[in-house]
Amino acid sequence: FYMNLEYYTRRSNAIVELELPYEYGITSMKRNGGIIHNRGIEYTLTFTPIQKRDYALSVSLNASKNWNEGGHTDIDVNAASFLSGRSDIVLKEGYPLSSFWSYSFAGLDGKTGEALFNLLDIPEEERSRQIDPTTYLVYSGQKEPYFTGGLSLSFRYKSLTLNTSFSLLLGNKKRLPSPYNQFASSYYMPDPYTNINRDLLNRWKEPGDEAHTIIPSLPKAGMAYIELPNNENVYSIPLWEQSDAMVVSGSFLRCRNIGLSWQMKREWCEKIYMKNLSLNFNMDNIFVIASKRFNGFDPEVSNSVLPRNYSLGINIGF
Numbered sequence: 001f002y003m004n005l006e007y008y009t010r011r012s013n014a015i016v017e018l019e020l021p022y023e024y025g026i027t028s029m030k031r032n033g034g035i036i037h038n039r040g041i042e043y044t045l046t047f048t049p050i051q052k053r054d055y056a057l058s059v060s061l062n063a064s065k066n067w068n069e070g071g072h073t074d075i076d077v078n079a080a081s082f083l084s085g086r087s088d089i090v091l092k093e094g095y096p097l098s099s100f101w102s103y104s105f106a107g108l109d110g111k112t113g114e115a116l117f118n119l120l121d122i123p124e125e126e127r128s129r130q131i132d133p134t135t136y137l138v139y140s141g142q143k144e145p146y147f148t149g150g151l152s153l154s155f156r157y158k159s160l161t162l163n164t165s166f167s168l169l170l171g172n173k174k175r176l177p178s179p180y181n182q183f184a185s186s187y188y189m190p191d192p193y194t195n196i197n198r199d200l201l202n203r204w205k206e207p208g209d210e211a212h213t214i215i216p217s218l219p220k221a222g223m224a225y226i227e228l229p230n231n232e233n234v235y236s237i238p239l240w241e242q243s244d245a246m247v248v249s250g251s252f253l254r255c256r257n258i259g260l261s262w263q264m265k266r267e268w269c270e271k272i273y274m275k276n277l278s279l280n281f282n283m284d285n286i287f288v289i290a291s292k293r294f295n296g297f298d299p300e301v302s303n304s305v306l307p308r309n310y311s312l313g314i315n316i317g318f
Contacts, residue, residue, distance in 0.1 A: 002046040009039040016075050017088045034075070034091040040066035055157045063149035068097050079133035079230060083242045085143050092134070098144040100173075101137035105214070105245035113204030113217025115240035122229050129230050136229045140247045141173030163259040169299075172250040176293060177303040178241040179203075179215060189219070199295065214245045252290035252299040258283045275317040284309040 014034040020026060042064040050057040070091035081089040085100025092099065104118035119136040147170040155162045179197035183190055190196055203215040216237060225233040240246070261280040269277055285306045290299040298305045 001048075003044070005041070005043045007039075007041050010037075012036050012038070014070060014091050015088075016091055017086075018075060019078075034070050034093075036068060036070055036091070036097065038066070038068045040064060040068075055155070057156075058154040060152040061150070063147070065147050067146065069093075069095060070097060076130075077133070079137065079228075082133045082137055087143075095139070096142040096144075096146070098142045098172075100140055100143060100175075101134060102140045102175075102247055103136075103239045103243040104138045105240065105243040108204050108210035108214070108216060110207050110210050113209065114223070115216045115236045115243070115245075117226070117236075117239060117243065120226065120228060127227075127229050127231050131229050133230070138244055140175075140244055142171070143174070143250075144172055145169040145250070146171035159263045159265065161261045161263070163257070163261075164255065165257045167254050167256055168252075170251045173247050174250040174299065175242070176246045176248055177297065178237075178246065180237055180241065181303075183219070216240055248291045248293045250290075250299050252288050254288040254300075255286040256284065258286055273318070276315070277317070278315045280313045280315070282309075282311045282313075284311075 012035070013032045014036045015030050015032065016034060017028050018031050019028050043062070045061040046059070048056060048058045070093060075089065075091065077090055077092075082101040085098055087098045090099060091097075103120075106116040106118045108114065109116055119138070122136070147168075149168040150165065151168075152165045153163070179199040182194040182196055199215065200218075202213050204210060204213055204217040219235070219237060223235060226236055226239060227233055259280060259282040261278055264277040266276070269275060285308045288299065296305065297303055300306065
């Protein structure tokens with residue numbers, strides 16, 4: 001039986017990226033720009049609940065829970081940094097590190113299928129390039145999980161041993177890849193050299209579709225710009241791609257490995273002039289339980305998949 005429990009708390013200065021005017025000759029520099037508060041718990045537990053001559057079971061658990069937040073920053077942060085959640089720039093007091101923000105999705109226009117948004121329609125006199133982006137963006141969560149855990153099991157029956165391991169991540173949010181990623185960014189037209197995302201089959205096509213889809217209609221000529229509170233003019237699709245409609249829970253449970261091994265008895269090995277012989281079979285990335293909205297993508301890599309691997313081996317000693 002083994003158990004280890006640790007608690008930590010730290011308060012430190014934050015090194016952040018400060019954007020500079022072009023006349024300085026460089027675009028940014030590092031500087032002390034705030035305070036980071038960090039505290040957490042980590043524990044490891046290993047025990048063997050069953051220990052017999054012919055069979056045994058061993059269990060190993062590990063987990064960590066972290067709380068952190070920024071504070072007292074004097075750095076002005078632009079909307080792009082809030083949207084991407086750049087932890088080297090965004091240090092908003094009272095919010096966790098790796099926090100990110102999104103445009104507030106208000107549904108699709110019933111006539112055109114274009115995306116609509118909350119918080120963008122403000123009086124003209126309040127519009128300014130210096131406006132705080134969080135006045136028209138909504139908090140979407142943190143990109144890093146606040147809880148991680150792992151479980152490993154090992155069961156032995158005579159010469160057979162079965163091993164398996166699981167991992168659990170909780171509390172983080174992710175932005176889904178856009179089905180319009182394969183479109184040319186300048187005009188939002190399909191790229192002739194890439195395949196189109198099949199999710200676009202579920203896009204808005206006619207009035208009434210807005211009741212059962214959140215994917216906007218295809219871009220078309222004459223599509224109007226949306227004026228943001230910071231005086232930028234942007235098409236609705238890039239706003240939708242960075243809206244809370246595309247934010248999903250990144251929590252998941254994954255079976256990382258299953259392995260089966262067989263050890264030949266010593267007396268059998270001696271009969272064929274060997275010291276030992278063992279066979280093993282391993283499978284990696286067996287399954288993952290996560291939000292259905294990933295739609296086949298992996299929650300750890302977002303826009304790709306982790307392949308399932310198989311291996312078969314033999315070890316011989318003379």
